[in-house]
Amino acid sequence: MLDLKLMQKNPEIVREALDKRNSKVDVREFADLDEKRKALIAEVEALKAERNKVGPEIAKRKKAGEDASDLLEKMGEVSNRAKELDRELNEVEKAEKEWMMAVPNIPHESVPLGASEDDNPVLRSWGDKPEFDFEPKEHWELGAALGGLDFERAAKLAGSRFALSFGPIARLERALGQFMLDQQTTERGYTEVSPPTIVNKATMTGTGQLPKFEEDLFKLTDERELYLIPTAEVPLTNIYAGEVIPEETLPVKFCAHTLCYRSEAGSYGKDTKGLIRLHQFYKVEMVNFAHPDRSYDALEDMTRSAELILEKLGLAYRTITLCTGDMGFGAAKTYDIEVWLPGQDKYREISSCSNCEDFQARRANIKFQPADSKKKQLVHTLNGSGLAVGRCLVAVIENYQQADGSIVIPEVLKPYMGGLEIIKPE
Structure with missing residues (x-):
């Protein structure tokens, strides 16, 4: 399996290597999966930030004897969405790994070019x-x-x-x-x-x-x-x-x-x-x-x-x-x-x-x-x-x-x- 960091940071190196091997693997498929992965992670981080922001406010209201039901409802929605995102992220990461498992090795620079x-x-x-x-x-x-x-x-x-x-x-x-x-x-x-x-x-x-x-x-x-x-x-x-x-x-x-x-x-x-x-x-x-x-x-x-x-x-x-x-x-x-x-x-x-x-x-x-x-x-x-x-x-x-x-x-x-x-x- 190739290095995931190489695939994420230098996909062109992999694409050129696959072209030399006459491989039908399309690097764009991985790029699409990785963009989706990044978007999901960004949304997860945003939810965490919101949770960190609202959590102290809920505690503050409860301490003051004030109603926090609106915030608790909101946090319930955040928690449900976070669970959905975790499932989606796991699916995307699994698809990325399966994609990587199907990619052949990169030829050494000394390997002669050829089709067959x-x-x-x-x-x-x-x-x-x-x-x-x-x-x-x-x-x-x-x-x-x-x-x-x-x-x-x-x-x-x-x-x-x-x-x-x-x-x-x-x-x-x-x-x-x-x-x-x-x-x-x-x-x-x-x-x-x-x-x-x-x-x-x-x-x-x-x-x-x-x-x-x-x-x-x-x-x-x-x-x-x-x-x-x-x-x-x-x-x-x-x-x-x-x-x-x-x-x-x-x-x-x-x-x-x-x-x-x-x-x-x-x-x-x-x-x-x-x-x-x-x-x-x-x-x-x-x-x-x-x-x-x-x-x-x-x-x-x-x-x-x-x-x-x-x-x-x-x-x-x-x-x-x-x-x-x-x-x-x-x-x-x-x-x-x-x-x-x-x-x-x-x-x-x-x-x-x-x-x-x-x-x-x-x-x-x-x-x-x-x-x-x-x-x-x-x-x-x-x-x-x-x-x-x-x-x-x-x-x-x-x-x-x-x-x-x-x-x-x-x-x-x-x-x-x-x-x-x-x-x-x-």
Whole structure:
């Protein structure tokens, strides 16, 4: 959520930022609400002044034994009007908050201008695309032929956009998650967390999934308003909701390997085959609570943590900077990492690393206590995939495929595979 004072004092800054993002949010709606709020407050203050003026006069008359019924009647009218104004003011302030909750973050000044993903510049690339002396297949063909992926039986169990994995392919997916966790915890300084994957409404609101993106979520059907997490960013970021973090402990870096659940609303017809766009998938998530002065250094570090996973796996990738028109709701700046998939003959997103600055911290009330000040400040929160495990499985299968349909195990994963070096067709 944006700073209310910024919205009230410098709405033009917000309007210009929203224009860059191609947002349809109209700043004038807030201006109208705020003018109404100010008018209501002015009337409330006038009533208070009248009450302060008449109160002593009533007391004076009563003391002198004089009739004060006219003043008491007037004060009754003032009291009734004050109650009406309180109700109206509460409604306006609620509408203002709801409006603010629907406004996306302001892009950082370094974010390139652009309207869509077509305007995202490539920041850097790494690795060589593999060359094959045969026509490379897509992962679902390879996985099915190996007896390791079954989408038809998964659909029987749960419907479309689910997958079953078996044997060495299932173990390969597990190995990837374990490898990623080990890298982030032992090499990059993240603390592993095992969080709940069902969270409440306040937790979803704190990171910006609610109220705007409710249609993208899976919600439990009882009265408790609980949701399945779309990413471990949600519980990890809210660990410190409503708390104050000592400055000397910053940055705090968490990572988690969890199942994630997404309804994929609006993605009808996209990636209907394979593991790319499922309702349920594994992901290793990174979250960083950073000092505002150092959060952009933290973004570079987080992005590098994700890139190193791909380099150790020997997978070619490119890192792009999302333009203003393609960034996510809560992000001030985002890097996407795209891995090369030879079966699809294209790069596909496998990680997204974002600095949300104080946008989420304001929603979730996460602050830190500076050592040299009594005034608490909002932290900056960052999040990133380190990596999307299912998509990484796709990349390994397609990049390490052989002419006979077998899959060579990347060197760094062999210890996690019990020494298995190749997955062969049965």
